[in-house]
Amino acid sequence: MTPIASIEQLAESYDLLVVGAGPAGLSAAARAAELGLSVLLADENPAPGGQIYRAVTTSPVKNRAILGDDYWRGADIVARFERSQATYAARCTVWSIGPDETAAGSFELGLSLDGKARIIGAKQVILATGAQERPFPIPGWTLPGVMTAGAAQIALKSAGAIPSGRTVIAGCGPLLYLLAGQLAAAGCQIAAVLDTTPSANWSKALGAIPDFLRSPYLAKGLKLMLAARRKLRFVSGVTGLTATGEGKLASVQFEQEGRTGTIACDTLLLHQGVIPSVNFSNAAGCAHDFDGKQHAWVPRVDAWFASTVPGIAIAGDGAGIGGAESAALCGEIAALGTASRLGKLNEAERDRQAAPIRTELDKRLRGRRFLDLLYKPAPQFLAPPKDETIVCRCEEVTAGQVRDAAKRLGVTGPNQMKAFLRCGMGPCQGRLCGPTVVELIAETRGTTPAETGYYRLRPPVKPVTLAELAALPQTEASVKAVVR
Amino acid sequence: MTKDRRNADVIVIGGGIHGCSTALHCAMRRLSVILIEKDHAGRHASGVNAGGVRQLARHVAEIPLSNASMALWHDIADLIDDDCGFTSDGQVLVAEDEADLEGCRARVADLTLRGFHHEELIDAKELREIVPAVSETCPGGVISRRDGAAIPLRATQAFKRKAESLGATIREGVRVTKVEKDGSNWRVVTDAGAFLAPRIVNAAGAWADRIAADLGEPVPLEVIAPMLMITAPLPAFIKPVVILRGRKLSFKQFGNGTVLIGGGHLGTPLRDENVTLLDWRKLAISAGTVWDLFPIMRGAPIVRAWAGIEARMPDDLPVFGRSARHEGVYHQFGFSAHGFQLGPGAGAVMAEIIATGRSNVPIDGLGIARFTTTH
Amino acid sequence: MFRPIADLAASGELSFTFDGRPMTARAGDTVAAALLTNGVVACRETPVSDTPRAPYCLMGVCFDCLVVIDGIGNRQGCLVPLAEGMRIETQHGRRHFTEASE
Numbered sequence: 001m002t003p004i005a006s007i008e009q010l011a012e013s014y015d016l017l018v019v020g021a022g023p024a025g026l027s028a029a030a031r032a033a034e035l036g037l038s039v040l041l042a043d044e045n046p047a048p049g050g051q052i053y054r055a056v057t058t059s060p061v062k063n064r065a066i067l068g069d070d071y072w073r074g075a076d077i078v079a080r081f082e083r084s085q086a087t088y089a090a091r092c093t094v095w096s097i098g099p100d101e102t103a104a105g106s107f108e109l110g111l112s113l114d115g116k117a118r119i120i121g122a123k124q125v126i127l128a129t130g131a132q133e134r135p136f137p138i139p140g141w142t143l144p145g146v147m148t149a150g151a152a153q154i155a156l157k158s159a160g161a162i163p164s165g166r167t168v169i170a171g172c173g174p175l176l177y178l179l180a181g182q183l184a185a186a187g188c189q190i191a192a193v194l195d196t197t198p199s200a201n202w203s204k205a206l207g208a209i210p211d212f213l214r215s216p217y218l219a220k221g222l223k224l225m226l227a228a229r230r231k232l233r234f235v236s237g238v239t240g241l242t243a244t245g246e247g248k249l250a251s252v253q254f255e256q257e258g259r260t261g262t263i264a265c266d267t268l269l270l271h272q273g274v275i276p277s278v279n280f281s282n283a284a285g286c287a288h289d290f291d292g293k294q295h296a297w298v299p300r301v302d303a304w305f306a307s308t309v310p311g312i313a314i315a316g317d318g319a320g321i322g323g324a325e326s327a328a329l330c331g332e333i334a335a336l337g338t339a340s341r342l343g344k345l346n347e348a349e350r351d352r353q354a355a356p357i358r359t360e361l362d363k364r365l366r367g368r369r370f371l372d373l374l375y376k377p378a379p380q381f382l383a384p385p386k387d388e389t390i391v392c393r394c395e396e397v398t399a400g401q402v403r404d405a406a407k408r409l410g411v412t413g414p415n416q417m418k419a420f421l422r423c424g425m426g427p428c429q430g431r432l433c434g435p436t437v438v439e440l441i442a443e444t445r446g447t448t449p450a451e452t453g454y455y456r457l458r459p460p461v462k463p464v465t466l467a468e469l470a471a472l473p474q475t476e477a478s479v480k481a482v483v484r
Numbered sequence: 485m486t487k488d489r490r491n492a493d494v495i496v497i498g499g500g501i502h503g504c505s506t507a508l509h510c511a512m513r514r515l516s517v518i519l520i521e522k523d524h525a526g527r528h529a530s531g532v533n534a535g536g537v538r539q540l541a542r543h544v545a546e547i548p549l550s551n552a553s554m555a556l557w558h559d560i561a562d563l564i565d566d567d568c569g570f571t572s573d574g575q576v577l578v579a580e581d582e583a584d585l586e587g588c589r590a591r592v593a594d595l596t597l598r599g600f601h602h603e604e605l606i607d608a609k610e611l612r613e614i615v616p617a618v619s620e621t622c623p624g625g626v627i628s629r630r631d632g633a634a635i636p637l638r639a640t641q642a643f644k645r646k647a648e649s650l651g652a653t654i655r656e657g658v659r660v661t662k663v664e665k666d667g668s669n670w671r672v673v674t675d676a677g678a679f680l681a682p683r684i685v686n687a688a689g690a691w692a693d694r695i696a697a698d699l700g701e702p703v704p705l706e707v708i709a710p711m712l713m714i715t716a717p718l719p720a721f722i723k724p725v726v727i728l729r730g731r732k733l734s735f736k737q738f739g740n741g742t743v744l745i746g747g748g749h750l751g752t753p754l755r756d757e758n759v760t761l762l763d764w765r766k767l768a769i770s771a772g773t774v775w776d777l778f779p780i781m782r783g784a785p786i787v788r789a790w791a792g793i794e795a796r797m798p799d800d801l802p803v804f805g806r807s808a809r810h811e812g813v814y815h816q817f818g819f820s821a822h823g824f825q826l827g828p829g830a831g832a833v834m835a836e837i838i839a840t841g842r843s844n845v846p847i848d849g850l851g852i853a854r855f856t857t858t859h
Numbered sequence: 860m861f862r863p864i865a866d867l868a869a870s871g872e873l874s875f876t877f878d879g880r881p882m883t884a885r886a887g888d889t890v891a892a893a894l895l896t897n898g899v900v901a902c903r904e905t906p907v908s909d910t911p912r913a914p915y916c917l918m919g920v921c922f923d924c925l926v927v928i929d930g931i932g933n934r935q936g937c938l939v940p941l942a943e944g945m946r947i948e949t950q951h952g953r954r955h956f957t958e959a960s961e
Contacts, residue, residue, distance in 0.1 A: 044919060046889070046940045051918055058887055060867040091938070098761050101752075110764050119764060132920050142923075144901045144913035145860065151917035154937075155861055159885065159892040164862040186864045247911055248900050267860065277920075285759065393915075394922060396907045409641075416524070419531065419637035422740075427716055427787050427922040427933075459762060462919075463716065463785035463933070469771035470782075472764065716933055717906035717953040741906055741953045785933045 001082045004089040007113040013121030014040045014087070016338055017109055018128055019094045019280060022050020023074065023324045024316025025128030026081040027331030028338075032126075033084035035339040040120070041081070042092040042111060044462070047158075048078050050130050051150060052324040055158035066185045067157060068178075070324070077328055089113060096459030097125065097284045097312075105311055110464065110472075117468035124311050124338045127281055128331060131274040131317035134296070134377070135432045136171060137384045137391055137399070138241045141270065145249025149179045149271030162188040165266030168252050170194035170241055173273040173375045184231055191263050192233040194254050196272065198378040199237050205373035212370035235261070239378065243268055272377045276318045279429055282457040285309050290450035293372045294321055295382075296435070297454050304337025305330055313337060321372075322365055329361040383439040391440065392433035394426020402437055406444035413453045414438055427463055430455045489653045492516040494838060495672050495681040497660050497695055499523075500530035501636070501824060502816045503687035504643035505831025508564070511650035513839045518679055519644070519652060520672065522659040522691075523758065526640030529689055530824065532792035534712055534734050534746040535636045536725055537825045539602050540575040540628035545801055545849040546826065547600055552845050553829025554602075554630060563828065566642035571739070572632030573723040576606070576615055578625045578777065584729045588626045602628050617721045617780045625729075633725055633736055636824055643827070660688070663698045670812060683812045683838055690755050690795040692803070692817035696852070701809055703818070703855045704798055709753035709760040709791035710746065710821045711767055715784040717741030726777075733773045743784065745770055748821055751791040760791040796820040801850060804830065806837070808853040814838060815852050860913075861895040875945040884941055891917060891924040891936035894947070902926050902936060903950035925950045 004010060014037075018029045021043035029041040049056040053074025064072055081088070089111070096110035106123045133148045140146065149169065155161045162183055167190050169180050180193050205212075240255030251264045275296035278288055286307035291298040298320045305313045315334035316327035333354050340350040384391065387400025405411045405420050414430075414437045417423055423437050424430035430437075434455050442452045494510050496503045499521025507519040521527075537557050539550045561567040579585040592605045606614070607624045614627065648654050655676065662673040663684065672679045686695040693705035718741050726735040732747035749766040753759075767789060774781050797803060797818040807813035816834055819826060829845075836843045863885065871886035877899060884893035891914045894902055901911030903925050914924035917937045924936040927948040936947075 044938055046938075060870060060885065060887065061864070062866050062868055066864075091940075096762070096764055098764070108764075132918070133916065142910070142912060142915075144911055147914065148916050151915065154917040155892055155895065156864075159861075159863070159888045159896065160867040161861040161863050161892060161896050164860060248913075396905060396910070409645075412524075416637065416641075419526075419635065425714075425788070427785070427925075428920060429787070431920045458788060458790050459764075460786060460789060463787045465782075465933075466715070466771045466774060466784045466786060467782045469764075469768050469786060470775040472768035472771075474765055474768065719953045783931055783933075 001084055002087045004087060004092070004113070007111065007116045007118050010040065010089065010111070010118060010120055011038070014038045015122070015342055016040070016124045016126065017042065017120065017122035018126045020050060020128035020130055020316070020318070021045065021048040021088070022128060022130045022316060022327060023053060023077055024130070024318070024327040024331035025050065025126070026077050027328040028126045028128060028315050028335040029086045030081040030084040031332045031335035032338055033086040035335065035344050037339060037342060037344060039086040040089060040122070041086055042089045042094050044091065044093045046091055048081065048088070048090070049074055051154065053077065054154050059157050060160040061157065066182055068182070071157070074324070093462045095462045095464050097280070098459070107311060110459065112464055112468055115465070115468060117464060117472050119472065123342060125313070126331070126334050126338060127284070127312060127314045127318055128316045129277045129280050129318045130327070131321055132277045132431060133271060134273045134275045135436050136270040136272050136381065137389050137436050138243060138270070139386050139389045140243030140245070140249070142390050142393055143243050143245050143249045144247070145245065145266055146243050146268045146270065149175055149269045152183060152269050153179055156182060156186060162186050163267035165189065166191045166264060167267040167269065168192050168194060168263055168265045169269045170196065170238065170252065170254070171271040172197040172377065173271055174371060175274070176271050179269065179271070180232060190232050191265050192235055194238045194241065194252070195234065195236045196238045196241070196378065196381060197236070197375060201374050201376060205370050208370035208373055212367040240380065272381055273375055274317065274321055275435065276320060277431070278318070279431060279457055280461050281307060281314050281318065282454070283459050283461050284312055286312060286314065288454065291320065293369060295376050296321070305334040306337055322368060326361055326364040329357050329364065332357050333361070383436065383443045391436045392423035392426065394428050395422040397421045397423040397433070399440055402440040403444050406441045411441065412445065414441065414455050415453070417441065418455065424455050429457060429461070487653060489516070489518060490677070491680045492518045492653065493681060494683045494685065495520065495670070495679055496685045496687055497672065498687035498689055498692070498817070499525035499644060499654070499656065500528060500687060500689050501526070501640045501643060501827030502530070502819070502830055503685070504640055504647060505827045506685050506687060506816060506834045507652045508643050508647035508650065509831045509835030510838060511647050511652045513835055515835070515839060517647065517652040518681065519647065519654045520658050520660055520674060520679065521654070521656045524656045525644040525654070526637045529792040529794040530640045530827070531637035532712070532790055533636050533821070533824050534736065534744055535633045535824065536575065536734060536736070537570065537632045537634050538575050538628070538725070538822070539825070540626065540631055541577055541727060542822070543801055544598060548846045549804070549826050549829050549833060552833060553826050556828035556832065557634070557825070558630070560639070560828065564642040564646040566638065568639035568642055569635035570632060572630060574614070574627055574629045575631035575725040575727065576611070576625050576627045577727050577729055578611065578615070578618060578622050580622055580728065580730055582623055585623045585625070587729060588624070592626060602630065604629070614724060615722060615726060617778050618726070619777050619779065627724070631725065660695065663695055683814065685814045685816055685834060687816040689817055690753070690793045692795060692815070696815065699807065699810060699813060701807060701852055701856050703803060703852065705818055706796045706798070707753045707755050708794050708796045708821065709751040710748050710794060711751045711762055711789060711791040712744060712746045713767060713770065713786045713789040714745070715743045716787050718743055718784055721780055728773070728777070731773050733770065733777065735774065735778070743781065745774055747773070753791070753793045755793050758793070760793060762789055762791060794821050802826070803852045803855070804850040805847050806851065808851065808856050860898060860900065861892070863896060873941050873943045875941060875943070875947060877947045878949055888941050889937050890926060890928060890934070890939045890941050890945070890947060893941045894936065901949070904952050906953045909952050
């Protein structure tokens with residue numbers, strides 16, 4: 001593996017550019033390089049691993065039991081990538097993608113590293129930008145002291161740090177129990193775990209239990225849940241949450257079957273599942289559908305994870321939540337598809353290599369449906385009922401404002417909503433408000449998220465400074481093209 | 485019920501600001517109107533432009549329409565029950581060197597001769613008073629003090645809503661496939677059935693050439709995708725909108741601190757897919773222009789870029805007025821990336837022409853005949 | 860707000876300042892982590908209402924960890940590795956202009 005220290009070191013173009021160094025990106029890059037493609041893996045973080053394997057090569061945590069074996073397995077994926085001939089650009093943000101007008105079917109991507117930008121060519125692209133936390137808008141969620149469960153995991157993995165005071169963990173989903181266990185093992189003072197899993201979901205998930213019982217999740221999940229419940233104060237069936245404090249978090253109020261409670265705390269960690277990060281795939285023009293099972297927008301991909309834009313594949317959680325191990329397998333399959341499209345591999349050989357990976361992948365995905373059904377958030381956590389709840393954190397737009405615009409002005413979708421309220425126009429580009437805005441519009445208009453649509457995103461997928469853009473190296477052809 | 489109406493006095497094709505304004509003004513004159521829009525009102529150029537409400541630097545042939553429109557902008561809330569975010573801090577054309585400034589001088593002199601006084605020459609001192617952050621090397625420029633900016637999608641949809649409240653039938657998501665004569669009427673065929681009216685207005689923006697071709701009046705319309713970028717909020721440092729004479733730049737800071745950078749560098753439009761592709765190397769040139777002119781902006785983060793689908797005519801002038809071939813057909817398209825400010829007034833003038841046969845506002849040189857009578 | 864757990868691998872210590880106050884953190888920490896382990900409650904105030912905000916996601920998604928680093932604002936603290944001698948400042952409301960352009 002060739003590490004890149006400055007943007008000038010990048011080649012003008014590569015066979016394959018992989019965006020994101022999580023399990024899917026690492027596996028895709030390694031497999032593609034092993035198949036003889038020239039590969040660049042670009043990732044905005046300082047070290048490989050994405051989120052789930054964050055800091056797996058640099059973590060200062062010595063006691064391996066705290067983070068658990070599943071986490072440390074990520075080191076093998078990194079090691080394989082490091083043995084490959086791929087090029088790796090860390091701290092490198094990929095901010096745009098578009099067709100290369102000089103090479104039909106190929107792409108040009110805008111990259112930035114250390115304040116300098118360049119446009120790099122790639123014949124094929126694999127987006128492996130993974131997942132993000134599903135937004136969890138409750139009153140007071142913007143207070144300092146309220147963070148995501150993922151943030152606490154990142155702090156633990158990469159800095160060996162845990163919340164220092166009284167901590168409340170709230171939400172639903174397997175990660176909740178995992179985090180509670182990890183933090184407790186690390187010595188964090190967990191005042192309570194507030195579980196918002198709707199009790200009605202158990203009966204809905206019953207139908208998917210047979211598969212779940214045959215899946216690897218059962219043993220893992222049960223163990224985590226039992227361990228967490230044994231040691232910690234657990235409150236189930238929580239139907240409402242409010243974070244309160246002046247200038248910073250001081251307490252959490254919760255509602256549960258008609259009764260309310262208040263817990264003084266310094267840190268509140270929220271989590272209600274993860275959803276695909278669609279900003280890049282959306283900006284690239286890939287088609288997305290609203291997946292009712294995952295209750296999230298998911299890019300449309302085929303059996304090789306090729307998107308609706310020829311030449312762009314999407315691997316890992318970014319193409320549908322399947323977990324870390326599935327992500328690695330998807331990355332391999334996407335790489336095989338890419339190599340075959342570039343003529344490095346005939347289809348028979350491609351299929352032969354993919355077969356055992358697909359078998360493994362099917363095993364991993366079995367049982368996900370149960371998790372999707374069980375942990376689908378209750379409506380009030382998708383579309384916050386209290387009008388004063390901030391929905392767009394960047395522009396400070398409230399749920400009430402969105403409902404009002406949908407009702408009074410007849411705004412039918414999030415793109416028009418943007419123009420009226422500015423939600424989605426801040427630097428996060430709708431990552432934290434998009435899903436909620438869609439739910440609120442759908443609820444107000446009596447329709448569904450699928451019918452409401454999502455933001456129409458454009459590059460830059462992450463902000464790029466005027467200075468970087470102004471200094472972008474120009475080609476002769478582009479200088480001529482401007483004259484008209 | 486008006487929603488199901490198939491016949492009207494006027495059918496307007498296209499729901500940009502021009503179509504919506506014409507629909508409103510026809511409704512104000514008690515004409516029954518059906519507006520047909522293939523996406524939603526303001527989906528294209530009208531909804532995604534820089535929002536410049538500008539008289540500055542217009543071709544002389546457009547100035548009368550622009551004047552009529554500016555009067556409406558300054559009382560826009562009275563007209564359409566929405567202030568559209570309209571602010572008026574003037575627009576300034578910055579001369580980058582003496583040659584530029586000489587060109588400015590000549591322009592202002594020419595306008596004065598013609599009786600137009602909205603553009604004033606300003607010297608280096610006044611330029612720096614009005615635009616303190618501009619580079620010290622700029623020797624002066626031209627200001628149009630009543631100019632400003634508004635929020636394009638909001639304005640377009642406000643026109644639509646007001647038209648609807650006065651009885652206009654708005655059909656969105658309906659695409660016109662053909663226009664043909666049917667006795668004394670025009671039959672507008674769509675994917676949701678046919679509509680009939682004795683008068684039709686072709687306000688179909690970047691798709692208007694197809695309507696015109698259907699009518700036997702083909703025009704050399706070019707589809708373009710002018711690109712824009714916007715920054716994160718910055719401390720307030722500029723009030724008026726700034727444009728340049730020599731290089732492509734339009735530059736505006738909103739009340740919330742974000743700065744919009746436009747100017748007309750072109751991306752690639754795919755008009756049948758409602759898609760535009762950005763050209764980052766050209767955006768880099770825009771960025772370079774801002775770098776030169778406003779050093780204070782150099783570290784500004786660009787958080788979004790986009791491009792709309794617009795129509796450009798070879799002479800950069802719109803096609804406005806009666807058809808050259810048919811009774812009852814009117815054209816209102818081809819505004820070549822500077823039609824937003826003209827919308828309110830153009831709709832008023834068009835409705836006047838439709839209702840009374842004429843208008844006092846001169847529109848010479850804008851007719852479709854200039855493209856169709858060259859053989 | 861956050862504290863390092865016991866039993867961490869040895870690492871160098873980096874000195875930096877936050878709003879002029881001297882602080883230290885582990886080599887390898889991001890700017891956001893370094894602020895959190897030093898008890899910094901809020902790292903910025905929003906441009907819309909000057910409301911205090913702190914890092915929320917630590918993975919580059921929320922943009923609530925924006926700080927000024929060595930005179931350059933709008934830096935996502937969770938993506939920038941801490942360096943010796945860094946001058947970090949609260950990002951007040953709208954972004955500062957860079958030193959380079961002032």
